[in-house]
Amino acid sequence: MNITSLTKKQVAKSIVPQLEEQAYEMSLQTGLLKNYSPSSPITTQTEDNGFIPDIITTEKNGETNIYEIQLNNNINTEKWSFFAHFTKERHGKLHIIVPEPNLSAAEKVIVENDIRNVSLMYVPN
DSSP: OOGGGOOHHHHHHHHHHHHHHHOSSEEEEESSSTTSOOOOOBOOSSOSOOBOOSEEEEETTSOEEEEEEOOSSOOOHHHHHHHHHHHHHTTOOEEEEEEGGGHHHHHHHHHHTTOOSEEEEEEOO
16 A cells, blocks of 8 residues: 555554554544544643544543544644643553654654653554
């Protein structure tokens, strides 16, 4: 498959079953796949509009993880920073999934913007 033709839906289709296998009691929301509740926007207390995660999981113990699929280099650093902080407060992590050729660009953005509590994953060519 040509990496440039990859869609968020295709990536979600491969990731969601793995997430469901790993967790015993977890709720999963995504607007990318049928049969799942879409994620609601996550907002701050001071702002009404927020960011909608591609995939969000919440464990029974409250641990929350966000999986953000980034298929191009047009990165919203404010969104990544916000999600990283949001998940840290909930004992989880922000997981960013990129195509393998974009891995170094994503790493650079994370370092330059001091985004912490993040796990970078890639989709192989």
